[in-house]
Amino acid sequence: MNRRYFMQRVAAGAGLASAMPWLSASRQVLYTRPEPRGAGGLDRRTLRLNANENPLGLPPSARQAILDGLVEANRYPFGPRTELTEEIARMHGVTPENIVLGNGSTEVLQMAVQALGGASARVLVAEPTFEDVPQYAAALPGLHVEKVPLRPDWAHDVARLRELSRGRRVPVLVYICNPNNPTATLTPSGEIDAWVAEAPEHVYFLVDEAYFHYVQDPSYWTALRHIQERPNVVVTRTFSKIYGMAGMRLGYAVARHETAERMRAFASDNNANHLVLVAARACLHDTGFMKESLELNNRARQVLYQCLDDLGLEYLPSHANFAMYRINGDLLEFIERMRERDVLVGRPFPPMLGYNRISIGLPEEMERFAQHLREFRRAGWV
Numbered sequence: 001m002n003r004r005y006f007m008q009r010v011a012a013g014a015g016l017a018s019a020m021p022w023l024s025a026s027r028q029v030l031y032t033r034p035e036p037r038g039a040g041g042l043d044r045r046t047l048r049l050n051a052n053e054n055p056l057g058l059p060p061s062a063r064q065a066i067l068d069g070l071v072e073a074n075r076y077p078f079g080p081r082t083e084l085t086e087e088i089a090r091m092h093g094v095t096p097e098n099i100v101l102g103n104g105s106t107e108v109l110q111m112a113v114q115a116l117g118g119a120s121a122r123v124l125v126a127e128p129t130f131e132d133v134p135q136y137a138a139a140l141p142g143l144h145v146e147k148v149p150l151r152p153d154w155a156h157d158v159a160r161l162r163e164l165s166r167g168r169r170v171p172v173l174v175y176i177c178n179p180n181n182p183t184a185t186l187t188p189s190g191e192i193d194a195w196v197a198e199a200p201e202h203v204y205f206l207v208d209e210a211y212f213h214y215v216q217d218p219s220y221w222t223a224l225r226h227i228q229e230r231p232n233v234v235v236t237r238t239f240s241k242i243y244g245m246a247g248m249r250l251g252y253a254v255a256r257h258e259t260a261e262r263m264r265a266f267a268s269d270n271n272a273n274h275l276v277l278v279a280a281r282a283c284l285h286d287t288g289f290m291k292e293s294l295e296l297n298n299r300a301r302q303v304l305y306q307c308l309d310d311l312g313l314e315y316l317p318s319h320a321n322f323a324m325y326r327i328n329g330d331l332l333e334f335i336e337r338m339r340e341r342d343v344l345v346g347r348p349f350p351p352m353l354g355y356n357r358i359s360i361g362l363p364e365e366m367e368r369f370a371q372h373l374r375e376f377r378r379a380g381w382v
């Protein structure tokens with residue numbers, strides 16, 4: 001299902017049977033309540049564990065860069081764009097021609113679908129996975145999306161995806177979200193490497209590394225190593241997660257120059273504003289903030305795991321700033337009950353409707369969430 005479309009339908013509170021065909025009518029109504037609001041938006045007590053954001057907020061260095069950058073905000077951001085692109089390229093050992101900036105990494109995912117999908121591509125995605133790529137593909141007539149369930153170890157089913165990509169003359173676009181959203185699980189990088197090495201050039205790999213910085217597992221490494229050699233590999237990254245800038249909107253792709261050029265043709269001109277460009281530059285130098293984000297995430301995850309262990313609720317090993325755990329009950333009821341307690345938790349990810357995705361906030365926020373979960377257990381709801 002298309003996430004943005006789903007959200008619009010929920011917001012409109014209409015036509016939900018078609019937006020959520022897998023739900024009964026009563027459940028659909030349950031999921032249509034608006035988010036709790038206080039003066040100026042969400043209530044300040046509202047615990048936002050629903051969108052995998054960085055709970056630390058904007059890095060202080062980025063705040064300062066934004067303030068300093070305001071004097072130039074009346075100008076087009078040509079200079080800061082060039083500087084940031086050069087800096088990202090240097091960081092990855094490539095040239096600026098290899099970098100495609102986007103209004104969030106979601107825009108570069110969209111560019112990849114438009115540029116590489118062609119008129120009649122097969123788009124192969126895992127199920128469940130982050131919804132944006134299948135959503136963008138669905139909007140293009142002629143693109144055919146095929147969903148392949150994750151393996152029992154929650155990795156992408158590389159063998160099955162590989163099989164589906166064979167014998168096709170039309171372009172095949174394979175979306176590999178690693179770590180995967182919503183499961184926070186890994187697909188071993190060695191398996192991806194082996195497939196890339198033997199794949200023909202009309203099989204494109206779109207590797208989404210939005211949560212790259214959180215991973216500490218030796219079986220995982222970036223797919224950036226293929227960029228110089230292979231025009232059919234695109235890696236995407238974002239400033240929305242470890243860098244704490246989801247509301248600022250900036251992401252990028254790294255690809256070989258001719259592939260990057262094809263993608264850029266679908267970008268709007270100056271798609272990143274002056275303030276986000278200078279803030280992103282500050283973030284790249286702020287290794288302290290990144291370290292702090294990681295440490296806090298690890299500590300807060302332990303608080304979550306402790307509670308889930310105590311309650312005997314199964315969870316998937318998390319390699320990111322969110323986790324998927326079993327709720328032993330009705331998911332929409334669970335979401336609504338949490339919402340009544342001012343806690344926003346992850347949306348449904350069919351077909352994993354027995355699980356909830358929870359974003360990892362600050363340790364004290366996870367304590368608060370854990371208290372509610374324990375209360376739910378006492379009530380017999382989980």
Ligand SMILES: Cc1ncc(COP(=O)(O)O)c(C=O)c1O
Pocket residue numbers: 051052103104105106107130177180181208210211237238239240246249250251
């Ligand atoms: C796997 C993945 N990719 C991409 C995005 C989009 O991020 P943004 O557009 O904020 O860079 C998200 C956001 O949650 C995500 O989970």
